[in-house]
Amino acid sequence: MGADLLEVEGLHAGYGPVEVLHGIDLSVGEGEIVVVLGANGAGKTTTMRAVSGMIPRRGLVRFAGNDISDTSTDAIVRAGVAHVPQGRGTFSDLTVEDNLRVGAYVRNDEPSEDIERWLNVFSRLKDRRTQKAGSLSGGEQQMLAIARALMCRPQLLLCDEPSLGLAPILVQDMFRTLAEMNRDNGTAILLVEQNANLALEIAHRVYLLETGSIVATGDAESMLHDDAVRKAYLGY
Amino acid sequence: MQRFLQYLFDGLSSGAIYALIALGLVIVYRGTGHLNFAQGEMAMISAFMAWWLSSNWVPIWVAVGISMVFAFGLGAITEGLIIRPIGQRSQFAVGVAAIGLLLGLNALAPFAWKVTVPEAFGSLFPKKDTDFARIGGATWRYENIGVLICLLVVAALLFLLFQKTKLGLAMRAVASNADSAPLAGIKRGRVLMISWGLAAAVGAVGGGIVASLRGNVDPAMMLAIFFSATAAAMLGGFDSLIGAVVAGLALGVMENMVAGYLPDIIGQELKGSVSLLIILAVLLFRPSGLFGSRRVERV
Numbered sequence: 138m139g140a141d142l143l144e145v146e147g148l149h150a151g152y153g154p155v156e157v158l159h160g161i162d163l164s165v166g167e168g169e170i171v172v173v174l175g176a177n178g179a180g181k182t183t184t185m186r187a188v189s190g191m192i193p194r195r196g197l198v199r200f201a202g203n204d205i206s207d208t209s210t211d212a213i214v215r216a217g218v219a220h221v222p223q224g225r226g227t228f229s230d231l232t233v234e235d236n237l238r239v240g241a242y243v244r245n246d247e248p249s250e251d252i253e254r255w256l257n258v259f260s261r262l263k264d265r266r267t268q269k270a271g272s273l274s275g276g277e278q279q280m281l282a283i284a285r286a287l288m289c290r291p292q293l294l295l296c297d298e299p300s301l302g303l304a305p306i307l308v309q310d311m312f313r314t315l316a317e318m319n320r321d322n323g324t325a326i327l328l329v330e331q332n333a334n335l336a337l338e339i340a341h342r343v344y345l346l347e348t349g350s351i352v353a354t355g356d357a358e359s360m361l362h363d364d365a366v367r368k369a370y371l372g373y
Numbered sequence: 374m375q376r377f378l379q380y381l382f383d384g385l386s387s388g389a390i391y392a393l394i395a396l397g398l399v400i401v402y403r404g405t406g407h408l409n410f411a412q413g414e415m416a417m418i419s420a421f422m423a424w425w426l427s428s429n430w431v432p433i434w435v436a437v438g439i440s441m442v443f444a445f446g447l448g449a450i451t452e453g454l455i456i457r458p459i460g461q462r463s464q465f466a467v468g469v470a471a472i473g474l475l476l477g478l479n480a481l482a483p484f485a486w487k488v489t490v491p492e493a494f495g496s497l498f499p500k501k502d503t504d505f506a507r508i509g510g511a512t513w514r515y516e517n518i519g520v521l522i523c524l525l526v527v528a529a530l531l532f533l534l535f536q537k538t539k540l541g542l543a544m545r546a547v548a549s550n551a552d553s554a555p556l557a558g559i560k561r562g563r564v565l566m567i568s569w570g571l572a573a574a575v576g577a578v579g580g581g582i583v584a585s586l587r588g589n590v591d592p593a594m595m596l597a598i599f600f601s602a603t604a605a606a607m608l609g610g611f612d613s614l615i616g617a618v619v620a621g622l623a624l625g626v627m628e629n630m631v632a633g634y635l636p637d638i639i640g641q642e643l644k645g646s647v648s649l650l651i652i653l654a655v656l657l658f659r660p661s662g663l664f665g666s667r668r669v670e671r672v
Contacts, residue, residue: 230666
């Protein structure tokens with residue numbers, strides 16, 4: 138793994154008077170897939186939102202060597218961090234194709250080639266390209282959300298519980314696609330998940346998040362065999 | 374037939390004005406989800422600006438053009454300085470602030486320009502007594518045709534902006550999902566300011582046309598028109614540009630037909646009540662209007 142692409146040090150964040158993250162440290166190397174595992178309410182979504190500047194935060198966030206602690210969300214996207222939010226965040230009144238065009242908003246070139254590329258990867262979207270995103274099924278919307286995020290050619294993809302509400306077969310598909318994309322393009326991925334089994338299969342490194350603090354970290358292989366992790370997150 | 378055509382021609386021209394103001398309402402609504410109660414008064418202030426310029430030797434069309442730029446700035450500043458900061462605290466308060474803006478702007482115009490009586494405003498269109506076409510016995514004045522053409526040009530330009538440009542794509546994205554737009558790298562604040570500015574600029578076209586048809590500017594010139602335009606926006610579905618145009622024209626024609634064919638019951642004095650009935654009927658029977666998007670969402 139090369140130098141660290143994303144470095145987070147002492148990150149505090151929350152909503153109004155309620156602090157959810159109590160100073161977490163984490164990093165994502167170039168081309169790395171990192172998974173943050175945690176139960177409901179542990180602060181997984183808050184972590185993602187704090188990294189991409191959607192909520193007030195304290196602490197250091199550095200991306201590709203630049204301090205982005207005070208950078209606005211849209212500028213962070215322009216710097217190369219794409220975020221697939223929980224609940225997918227697609228533009229439901231826009232067609233599938235327009236959603237992809239919005240994804241390419243930060244680029245100055247014509248995005249048609251990439252649109253075809255991702256429609257081929259996520260082939261279920263291809264037949265629906267002129268359909269409004271709001272009429273897609275949950276699985277299709279998740280595909281669209283990921284494709285939309287990839288349209289800006291990010292160096293780092295933040296994925297917030299992409300498995301939420303999807304049928305198991307689709308979840309498998311989606312994780313495979315994420316792993317392939319990481320292998321083929323070298324896009325680093327920071328993934329938060331409750332679905333530990335599948336996430337650990339594609340991840341290189343893992344953090345465990347409990348009530349706003351990182352309680353353990355290690356490479357995915359050793360975590361899979363860690364008794365505490367197995368009991369808490371894998372259920373066997 | 375002659376009577377029908379006459380009401381139709383007259384109706385299309387007042388309808389075109391409703392549609393221009395309604396277009397502004399729709400642009401704002403799509404952007405920030407607010408009903409801009411001050412849309413009509415912003416148009417009135419812009420018309421005053423055009424009047425002031427044209428009375429200082431600026432050609433009338435140029436004056437209206439400059440007043441559009443002025444309106445764009447007024448709308449953008451209103452969003453950035455008033456609507457957004459208040460909206461972060463309470464969405465309800467935004468409505469109150471917009472009503473305050475209506476009253477404030479209405480009082481400001483005579484104060485700023487030190488006028489007490491309606492001031493004469495030149496005409497944008499040929500306006501001599503002989504400037505009309507005769508169709509089926511009815512007269513269609515050139516200025517009324519001109520109003521309609523202005524509306525169609527503005528609507529076509531807006532359509533191109535929204536459907537064919539990157540800015541339009543960003544505006545549609547913000548309208549559809551304001552929270553996710555920044556995640557696509559869109560500067561949401563800037564898009565919203567542009568939306569409000571654009572709405573006010575479209576309104577300025579309406580204001581200039583109203584002043585031209587009246588032949589003067591007056592602080593009260595947009596009040597009744599604003600209510601009809603709101604009814605038109607509602608009938609059209611509030612988030613549909615094409616809906617605003619069709620409903621605005623339809624409402625103008627309806628008002629004139631009702632007033633013309635029922636002169637003793639409704640007449641010119643009560644024709645504004647037609648729009649109030651339409652607001653009521655739309656809210657009761659079809660809240661999403663004729664062209665409004667009923668939100669399709671599968672989860």
